[in-house]
Amino acid sequence: MEIDFGFILAQAFSPFNLALALTGVVLGTVIGALPGLSATMAIAVLVPFTFTMDPASGLIMLGAIYTGAIYGGAYAAILVNTPGTPSAIATTFDGYPMAKSGNGDLAMTLATLASVTGGVVGAVLLMTLAPVLAQVALAFHSSEYFWLAILGLTLVASLSSGNVLKGLIGASFGLVLSMIGVAVIGGDTRYTFGSSVLLGGIDIVSALIGLYCIPVLIDMVARPDRHLEPAPLGRGIRFFEALGHCARNAFNLARSSIIGTLVGILPGAGGSIASLVSYSEARRASRHPERFGKGEPGGLLATESANNATVGGGFIPTLVLGIPGTPPDAVILGALLVQGIRIGPELFTQQSGIVYVFMFGLLIATLMMLPVGLLIGRYAYRFIVNTPKALLVPLIAYMTVVGSYAIHANPHDVAIMVIMGVVGWLLGLAGYGPSPIVLGLVLGQIAEQGFMRAYLIGRAQDNFGGQLLFDRPISWGIVALILITLCVPIIRQLRAGARKPKEARP
Amino acid sequence: MVFRKVSLWAAAAAFTFLSGAAMAFPDKPVNYIIPFNPGGESDVSARLQQPFFKKVTGQDVIIQYQAGAGGAQAWSVLNDQPGDGHTIMGTNLPHIVLQPLIQDPGYETDDLTNVYMFHFTPDALIVRADSEFETVQQVIDAAKEAPGQLLAGGSATNSANHIANQLFANETGAELTYIPFTGTGASVPALLGGEVNVLWGYTTIAAGQGDEVRMLAVAQEERHPLFPDVPTFKELGIDMVGGAYRGIAVPKSTPEDIRKELSDIIGKINADPEFIERMEAAGFAMLDVPYEEMDAFMAERKKTYGEIAKQLEAAQ
Amino acid sequence: MSQNSEPAVRGGRDWAGAAGSVLFAAVGVYVFLTSFAMSPMAAMFPRTIGAAMAVLSVLQVVASLTGRSGRSLEAGDGVRAQADGLGRRLSLVAIMVGWAFLFPVIGIFVTSFLACIGLMFTGTFGRPTSLRLSIYLAVVFVMVVFFYLLMSNVLNIPMPRGLTF
Numbered sequence: 001m002e003i004d005f006g007f008i009l010a011q012a013f014s015p016f017n018l019a020l021a022l023t024g025v026v027l028g029t030v031i032g033a034l035p036g037l038s039a040t041m042a043i044a045v046l047v048p049f050t051f052t053m054d055p056a057s058g059l060i061m062l063g064a065i066y067t068g069a070i071y072g073g074a075y076a077a078i079l080v081n082t083p084g085t086p087s088a089i090a091t092t093f094d095g096y097p098m099a100k101s102g103n104g105d106l107a108m109t110l111a112t113l114a115s116v117t118g119g120v121v122g123a124v125l126l127m128t129l130a131p132v133l134a135q136v137a138l139a140f141h142s143s144e145y146f147w148l149a150i151l152g153l154t155l156v157a158s159l160s161s162g163n164v165l166k167g168l169i170g171a172s173f174g175l176v177l178s179m180i181g182v183a184v185i186g187g188d189t190r191y192t193f194g195s196s197v198l199l200g201g202i203d204i205v206s207a208l209i210g211l212y213c214i215p216v217l218i219d220m221v222a223r224p225d226r227h228l229e230p231a232p233l234g235r236g237i238r239f240f241e242a243l244g245h246c247a248r249n250a251f252n253l254a255r256s257s258i259i260g261t262l263v264g265i266l267p268g269a270g271g272s273i274a275s276l277v278s279y280s281e282a283r284r285a286s287r288h289p290e291r292f293g294k295g296e297p298g299g300l301l302a303t304e305s306a307n308n309a310t311v312g313g314g315f316i317p318t319l320v321l322g323i324p325g326t327p328p329d330a331v332i333l334g335a336l337l338v339q340g341i342r343i344g345p346e347l348f349t350q351q352s353g354i355v356y357v358f359m360f361g362l363l364i365a366t367l368m369m370l371p372v373g374l375l376i377g378r379y380a381y382r383f384i385v386n387t388p389k390a391l392l393v394p395l396i397a398y399m400t401v402v403g404s405y406a407i408h409a410n411p412h413d414v415a416i417m418v419i420m421g422v423v424g425w426l427l428g429l430a431g432y433g434p435s436p437i438v439l440g441l442v443l444g445q446i447a448e449q450g451f452m453r454a455y456l457i458g459r460a461q462d463n464f465g466g467q468l469l470f471d472r473p474i475s476w477g478i479v480a481l482i483l484i485t486l487c488v489p490i491i492r493q494l495r496a497g498a499r500k501p502k503e504a505r506p
Numbered sequence: 507m508v509f510r511k512v513s514l515w516a517a518a519a520a521f522t523f524l525s526g527a528a529m530a531f532p533d534k535p536v537n538y539i540i541p542f543n544p545g546g547e548s549d550v551s552a553r554l555q556q557p558f559f560k561k562v563t564g565q566d567v568i569i570q571y572q573a574g575a576g577g578a579q580a581w582s583v584l585n586d587q588p589g590d591g592h593t594i595m596g597t598n599l600p601h602i603v604l605q606p607l608i609q610d611p612g613y614e615t616d617d618l619t620n621v622y623m624f625h626f627t628p629d630a631l632i633v634r635a636d637s638e639f640e641t642v643q644q645v646i647d648a649a650k651e652a653p654g655q656l657l658a659g660g661s662a663t664n665s666a667n668h669i670a671n672q673l674f675a676n677e678t679g680a681e682l683t684y685i686p687f688t689g690t691g692a693s694v695p696a697l698l699g700g701e702v703n704v705l706w707g708y709t710t711i712a713a714g715q716g717d718e719v720r721m722l723a724v725a726q727e728e729r730h731p732l733f734p735d736v737p738t739f740k741e742l743g744i745d746m747v748g749g750a751y752r753g754i755a756v757p758k759s760t761p762e763d764i765r766k767e768l769s770d771i772i773g774k775i776n777a778d779p780e781f782i783e784r785m786e787a788a789g790f791a792m793l794d795v796p797y798e799e800m801d802a803f804m805a806e807r808k809k810t811y812g813e814i815a816k817q818l819e820a821a822q
Numbered sequence: 823m824s825q826n827s828e829p830a831v832r833g834g835r836d837w838a839g840a841a842g843s844v845l846f847a848a849v850g851v852y853v854f855l856t857s858f859a860m861s862p863m864a865a866m867f868p869r870t871i872g873a874a875m876a877v878l879s880v881l882q883v884v885a886s887l888t889g890r891s892g893r894s895l896e897a898g899d900g901v902r903a904q905a906d907g908l909g910r911r912l913s914l915v916a917i918m919v920g921w922a923f924l925f926p927v928i929g930i931f932v933t934s935f936l937a938c939i940g941l942m943f944t945g946t947f948g949r950p951t952s953l954r955l956s957i958y959l960a961v962v963f964v965m966v967v968f969f970y971l972l973m974s975n976v977l978n979i980p981m982p983r984g985l986t987f
Contacts, residue, residue, distance in 0.1 A: 037977070040543070040544060041571075041977060042977075043544075044544035044545075044549075044569075044571060045976070045977055045978060047544075047553070048553075048556070048569075137695050137699070138695055138698050138699030138700075139699060140695075140699070141696070141699060141701045142696075142701065159894075159895060160894040160895060161894065161895050162892045162893050162894040162895050163891060163892040163893060163894040164894075165878060165881060165882050165885060165891075166839070166843075166882060166891075166894055167894055168874075168878050169843065169846050169875060169878045169879050169882060172846075172850065172871050172874055172875035172878065173846060173849065173875065175867075175871045176849065176850075176853050176868070176871060176872070176875065179853075179867060179868055179871075181575070182575070182576070182609065183663070183860075183863070183864040184662055184663065184686055184687075184688055185663060185686050185863050185864065186663060186860065186861045186862075186863035186864030186865075187608065187662075187663030187664045187818075187861070187864070188860045188861050188863075188864035188865075189609045190860065190864060190868065191853070191856070191868075194610070196575075196578065196582060196610055196611050196612030197612075199575040199576075199578055199579075199609065199611055199612075200574040200575030200576070200578070200579055201575075203574075214915075214918065217914060217918075218911045218914055218915065220945065221907065221910040221911065221913075221914045221941075221944045221945050222904075222906055222907030222908075222910050222911050223906065223907055224947035224948070267691045267692055267695055268688060268691065268692050293895045294895075317695070321694075321695070321698065321715075321718070322694075322714045322715055322716075323691060323694050323695055323698075324545065324691050327543060327545070329545075330543070330544070330545030330546070330691065331544040331545040331549075332545075333545060334544060334545040334546070334549055334550045334553065335553075337550050337714070337788055338550055338553045338554055338788075340784065340787065342714075342716065388945075388958075389945040389946075389947070390942050390943075390945045390946040390947075390950070390958055391942065391945075391958060391961055391962065392945065393914075393941045393942070393944065393945035394937075394938035394939075394941040394942050394945070394962055394965070395965060397914075397917075397918065397921075397937070397938070397941050398934055398937075398938055398965065398966065398969060399969075401918075401921060401922065401925070401934065401937075402930075402934070402969050402970075402973055405930070405973075405979075405982075406973060406977065406979050408571075408572060408573050408574045408579065409570070409571070409572045409979050409980045409981075410572070410574055410579055411922075411925065411926035411982050414921075414922045414925070415922045415923060417922070418918050418919055418921075418922040421918070422915055422918075422919070425915075426842075427842055429838050429842075429901050429904060430838040430839050430841060430842025430843070431836065431838065431839045431842070431891070431893060431894065432839075432842055433894055433895070445688075448867045449687075449688065451866075451867070452863060452866065452867070453685055453686075453687070455866070456683065456685055456863070457657055457683075457685060457701070457702075460654050460655055460657060460683040461655055461657075537978075537980065539980060568978050569978070570978050570979065570980050572980055586983065587983075588983075
């Protein structure tokens, strides 16, 4: 079918659609910045209003909210060390240390630039290669999901450098937490202690909020000094300095954006794996891996570009195969279904006008994130720095409570959030950091189900080894990456040791 | 700081304005709680009902989500809600029967007061469009040749799909290995990507996937209007009619006359030809179980699921 | 994740680490043992992870007690650093726990308002003027109202029904 690009561009750039994209990005950023309030929720609330609009306009608005919300997640991650969504977990690793040391303005600008870059790469790949890339979603079987989760877990080693043993124990604890509830495979009720409250398991977002945010709050009230180091008066948003970092990290940004898009295509993997894997790869490829986790701009750029690239990536299976790549995609897909628009291969051929208007709209919305994000980010940073603790503490605490309640309208999630927070604080006293636990919790289900399905299939066909690894070329690739990630630091250390053998360690 | 405040207020104002404009009677909108995440079949069918509810009653429906524990989280608190008819909740079968049978989800099946079952998604046996299987008989033959080797995907353990697989085995003697996935979002790619040979799904999947998949049979009394060429299991001599049923329940404290009234409203929506057309285009199958017939319907379903649940437990 | 300058515990005994690890070892053993009551499909992961966790934790206990336990990159402040402002820390924890468990009973708005005022005083250092105090109270009130309305009326989230609202 002939595609009339002039018409599509005129539609995508119509003032009404541009206004919708702008509104969507602003709303999305604000909602994403509030921990617990998610893109899924914002989209679900707005879906009925899009029914009164032209389908393409409605889609543009929903897409803009989605991309804005993923970006907004960086705010709470950088400024209060609280990832409001799993995709912002890795953003806390370097974002919060930067903010702590007075570079919060730079971190916010870097996050904006990276998100826009990742979002644009994802959107462009969606527009150009969607039908081809959609096959990635089908090529990944259970064994690949298992290995992908293991690849994500290798990050534990680098996050806990100094005491890897404690990191591994923390990760095991996270894996145990992920088992709570009804097992998808086997159907058993595990570790609920007879309580129906725990049947659904521990909600990842409420655990995230508790583990990361409660210790920060506890620290905040203990000392009278400011929460974050303020920037010197008159310093701007350090735009050009940030651009310089981006230029030095050009390859890192490109790699992370592509990883983000590819992982975004996989239904059930999502932004958390995308940003964790990109972070891990950025650290491995860096010349200064030891700076990661202490406020390295490269780490922040990697995670933020990857998680925004998952937006475009997630739309690939959604629009091409009718299989939602992420929960917000599922809502959008449902909205299209209610409007009577058939998804799947037909959408690209028969109703392609709508699809292309939407994809251009998404691209425009992503680009709008640059001015919007720089502006909102600047004020968000100043707000957090300048608000007296007497107000900041109740504000953040209130956000954690209503945020974790909002996830499922469930009071138990709030209780779990607070319990996880206190447990996280006590474990911090014993030298156990929160991130290995979180990684175990986030990746546990993906790892277990991937492995168990491969096992079930392998057992039915008497070929477990083949099913898990030997007959699966993509798994070879992921396993190779796992081995590289684990071995490179050891080789580096050995080499460094060989070069200066007699330099005694302190 | 000022700007952030202003932008937040502006955002809130925009929201309030939008929601204000859509409500004709903001004093008495009905809250419709969906115990699942947005985007699923329960959500889509509720969204389809939304405009017709307004058409019939002149009042708005506000759809709220309270997902968790496969729906159990919302169902276990249904009776705590005010029983004035302005809070209604979606219910799903077999979930509300199986969950209390297998574990303690915090509610009993009889705690839920269903007022209407308005549609169901019939079980369907689905294969890839390029699959070697053209008919159900071929699947049965292949499964009998190598018991357990054929892989059937589906959503979760002890679910409607799992039941369908067990029923199919009971009826035909064909043993397929059931592979549970986290939901249709994961099981459909597994079918398309060749990880499983056949998929236990619903007519909605076939409606969404179009030419990519082929449906071999549906578990309905009569053929689905959207798929006139696909036989029912009954036509093939396999006694399977079922799937995931969806209805509406109210808190126990809701008075009898309001229950009846709600049942009538849903019945009227269900009779609207435009509503039927939209539902069937999305792959749903219409069903009318009003409040008066609910007890008999539930008793029959409980009996069926109870027997299967025992078998599933024994199979472990 | 703070970058404090507390010296590494290398050489010294890491009592807190040992205590934590004993706890984890117990969890590991529990997870391992209970897995035997599960169906084979659901038991495989708990059994493996539980065993690994128990073994690793025992190793860590030994390392902690022999002074061979390093500080990991992300570890929080040690016990000694946390003793600073302990009263405030504990009152924050108490308020949060009370908040989380009481709001379904009392009502989210009232509980949140009271908890926020409590936290406001917890986060106040020095003696604020009465003007400042009344401004703070007003801001806290507006904030609680704003997010309550955002949740209940804009995002359509079913709010819990307690004794009050």
